[in-house]
Every structure is written in structure tokens, then in C-alpha cells.
Amino acid sequence: MSETSILPSEPTPELTRTPAFEARLKRRYAAERRFRLAGLGAILFSLAVLLFLLVTMTMNGIGGFQRVTLDVPIRFSQADLSLPPATNNLGVAIRSLEDQGLPEVIHAEAARVLGEDAADELSPDAWRIVAEEIIDDPSMLGRDVELALPTSANLSAALSGDGHAELQPLARRLSEQGVLADRFDPGFLTRSDATDSQLAGIWGALKGSILTMLVTLLLAFPIGVLAALYLEEYAPRNRWTDLIEVSINNLAAVPSIIFGLLGLAVFLALFPSLRSAPLIGGMTLALMTMPVIVISGRNAVKAVPPSIRAGAMALGASPIQVVFHHVLPLALPGILTGTIIGMARALGETAPLLMIGMRAFVATPPDGLTDPATVLPVQIFLWSDEIDRGFVERTSAAIIVLLLFLLVMNGIAIYLRNRFEKTW
């Protein structure tokens, strides 16, 4: 080996200092600039679409968090009403008040102050709200109070100016008196579905979603993680494991309605009494979520450096110690990412739940995993079908609740992921 051959050879100005080279260089920079602009454009376009979505949703949805109420002064001191002695049963107390003529008292009082036509447009269920307030505060019965009571859907529509022209003069008069207004309605978050948009709430569907997601997570996460760990760490590589891998990949791509049919054919056939229950919904969605967790989990487990496994094994760690002390903690962030994706998809899923009867009209929130329930996306789907203008706004409000739920769920998962994230 001669000494000169390893020295850099003389630069060749003929090649790199020609106008042709500089022109080529310019073209290369131009290509780079174009690429950068295209990428930036793509980002801006996505942001614009997202912003448009959020803005329209919020604009429409704000109305859904409000309802039209009428201020009605009620002189309970003049009425002869009393609560039944010491009863814990809400239904009995309400029925007793109804029997004593509470609805008529309210109607008469409203008619006295605001006119017969206004009293007729109180929500037919307004007296129930009064009854519940009386039960909360029985001393009210001796006093004169002013209560904000929901109006009928028709008067509500008249106030906002769409439809019911015959009620619009009344709406204008009451609104000028300052007794009729669209007010923030915190009850939207605590009530359940109703046929009257003025009385509809989202809590039933929200609770149904929470219970369903809980079942999905408790089933899909452990099964998915165990399957991923077994396939990566223990299973031999042969035709059977290849077959399983292909099947799981295919399962992740199956249209969601098929899982609904499966839930209908298998789970509901096994437990026919659990139609519409979050338990069955969660099991069906778990079938759909599990393959996503398995696939992301396998990739995360595969990405754990073999040197870490070898290091632990060389110290005499048993295979299960290698998995639980090293592989799983390092793979957890990746597994959680897959879980976020799978759970977000399950949360927004409507089709499979329609198949197992979770589209029923459920006016009381589910008390447990086996009570009939509906979930947020199904509730949105059902409300969007209604003609009533009030439900249009409620639909947008429900979408906001769904998006916030998604945000909270993902926020928790991302927090957990960052806690487990290790750097090396």
C-alpha cells in the first residue's frame, strides 16, 4: 500500500465548478423548496378542516347546552300541598304530589301571571321538575317562589324564529317581559334521552359509553397484550403461528358491522336477556379492538432491543422475568398507543351496537353492566334522525360531549404512556 493513495486526490474543478453543475444545484434546491411547500400546504389544509369542524360544531352545539325556560312565580303558600311523611321513594313522593294536583296548581299560577296561552305552552313534564325541587327542599311548600320551567318544544322553536308562526307573537311578548329566554341548561349533562328535545339529556348515553368502554378495555387490553407477548416471546415460528398472524391482521380489517352480527349471533344467543346491555356491547367492541392491540403490541415488543433481553437473560433472569421486568415495561408505550387507537375507534363505533340492540330508546341511565343502555354515537345517530329543531342542537351538543370524552380518554392514555416512556 503506497503512502499517496490514501491522501485525498486533487479536487477536480472541471466537474463541480461549471455553470451546468450550478444549474443542477439550483434545480435540486428548487425541488426541495417545492417539497417543503407541499408538506406545509398539507398541514395547513388539515388544520383548516379541523378548525372548520370544531368551529361549526361549537357554534351549533352551544345551543344544545341551552334550553328555553319560562319564569313562573308560584305561590305555594296559597296551595294546599304536602309531602307524604318520611318516604325515601322518589317515585311515591312524585306520584303523591301529582295526585294532590301539583300540575294543575302550576298551570293555574302560570295562567294567572302570564296568561292562559303561555301556561298551555309549558312543557308537559314541567311539574315533575317542580316536584323534584320540592322534594329537595320541602320548606319551599310554605313560600312563594319563582321557578324557571322548560317550555314546550313548539314555543322554543317559535322563540328562535323557526316555525310555529302562530306562537311567535306569544314568544315575543314573553321574551319582552323578560320571563322567556334561552338559558344555559346544566341538566343536559345529567338527564337521559326523552321524546321532548327540551327534556332530553346526554347522561344516559354518556354513562352507557363509559360502561361499554370499561368492558371493552378490561377484555381487550389484557387479552391483546397477553396474545402479543405470547406470539412474540414464546410461540415457535411455524405454519400455525403464521396462520394466527394472518388471521389477526385480517380481523383488524374486518368491517365493524360484521362484529355486530357476530355479537348478535354469539353473545345474544348465549345471553338473550342481555339485549342492549353495555356488557354485550363491550364484548362486541372488544372483539374489534383486540386485534389492533395485538398488532401494535407485537410491533412494540419486537422493537425492544434484543440486547436488553440478552443482558437480563445473561444475569439469570427466567423468561417470565425477562418479559415482565424488561420487555413489557419497554413495550408499554407502544402498546398504549395501539390501545388509544383501538379504544378511540370503539368509542366512535355505531354499526355493531345497532345490531345488538343498543339503539333502543332508553330514558333512564343504566345502573349496571346488564341494564339496557345506549352509547354516545348511537344517541347522536338517533337524535340526528329527529325532525324537531331542538334535537338538531342537542345532536351537536352530544357530538361535543363525545369529542370531550374522547379527549379525556386519550389524555389519560397519553399521560400513562409518557410516564412509562424510557429513554436510552
Place this chain on the structure above:
Amino acid sequence: MVTDLTSNKAPKMRARDVSVFYGTKKAVDSVSIDIHTDYVTAFIGPSGCGKSTFLRSFNRMNDTIGNARVDGCIELDGEDIYKSGMDVVQLRARVGMVFQKPNPFPKSIYENVAYGPRIHGFAQGKAEMDEIVERSLRRAGLWDEVKDRLPDSGTALSGGQQQRLCIARAIAVEPEVILMDEPASALDPIATAKIEELIDELRGRYAIIIVTHSMQQAARVSQRTAFFHLGHLVEYGETSQIFTTPRETRTQDYITGRYG
């Protein structure tokens, strides 16, 4: 060929006619060798000669490679480590290993060292564990550099420190044999010198086998050298003899840089 160097003590580990196959490919061909606690033994040879594969059969790390198969017999204190019923976990606690690339766990420095003793249940209570960690780090020559930052991540150390941490981790379980697979090949000369110094200090306490690509390193740290070529053990003897008067021409050619 049985290469037994005369020694008054029984060898710590003894390999007899060991062949290692990857599928149908024979990576190590019928090698026999004795390893003593008193010496550092170096395995040298060109890339792909089977020395690392052979090293990994001493603590059965080849088991983790799906299609690897080991024939022949390797004994630790006269007990065949490939016999059925041999406990691999116990074997690896007795035969520690340090890898080519430093591979500290992404945990604290303390946890890295404490991990082995913890899984084997060597320490009762925190005080005893603290003692093991300090002793191991001192023996690995790392204590003074890290004593104030034990809760820091082991991966935040420099490459040379990481490798010494891995050595501390290995000796924390008090092994009888330490296998080192090119422990300094990813390190700069200063870190390498520290590792070599450390190997010299550990000699006599543990039987040490070191695989290295650097002839100078083998000459500096080892007392016995085995030269491998194409899966065969070509020559095994005292390091000074191998480097000054090799018996085989292939050894001569390799150490004088004619190939490899």
C-alpha cells in the same frame, strides 16, 4: 485435539468436542479446551471464525437462537451444563456475561447493579443491597464516578462507563466465570485501557474468557490465548508463546497481520 495445559488445579470449565450448528451450518467444529480460574483466556481469530458462538455456548445463550444446536459436552466444575435437567437460570447466575455493545437496562445505575442480586434473592433488606451495589461498583472501578448519581439512568453514562456498569452488573451476582464478548470494541482507547485494567484486577477471582479482535488486547490482558479459524481451534497456549513462537503457520499469519 484436546488441548490441556498442565495445571495443578482442576479446570473451572472444560469443553470436549464441542460443535455448534446454525441449522445445517457448522459454526464451531469439535473444539476442546480447558478454562482455569487463575488465568484470563483470550479467544482470537478473524471475523466469522466461531469464537463468539463458542463463547456463547458456555452459558447456553445459544439456546435463545431458534435453530442453534450444540453437540459435545461443556462442564462447569465437572458437571455437564447441557445435560437434561440442568437449570439454565442457575447456570447463568454462575457464568456471567458482558456483551460487545454496552447494554445497561434503561433503569437507574443502582437498579442496574441490584437487578441480578434481587431476582436471585441474594440480599435481605436495603442495607445489604446497598452494600452489594457499592462493592460491585467499586470492583468495576466505577464507584467514585457514580456514587453521587446512583438514581440517574444507567443509559446516561458514557460508553466506557456503561460497559463498566455492565461488568459491575455481572459481578454483582458473584459468578464463577465471566464471559466477555469483545467488551472494548465499541470504546475509545482510554475507556478500553480502563476495561483492560479492570480485567486484570478481576483475574484470579473469576475465570475470565475474553473474545477480542485486537491482538494487542489479547497480549495485554490474557495469560492463555486460543486462536480460532473457520470454526476450528487452531492453537491454544500461553499467550506469550502464541505471540512469539506460534506452532502453526495459520496462527503466525494471523498475528503478523497477513490475513484476518
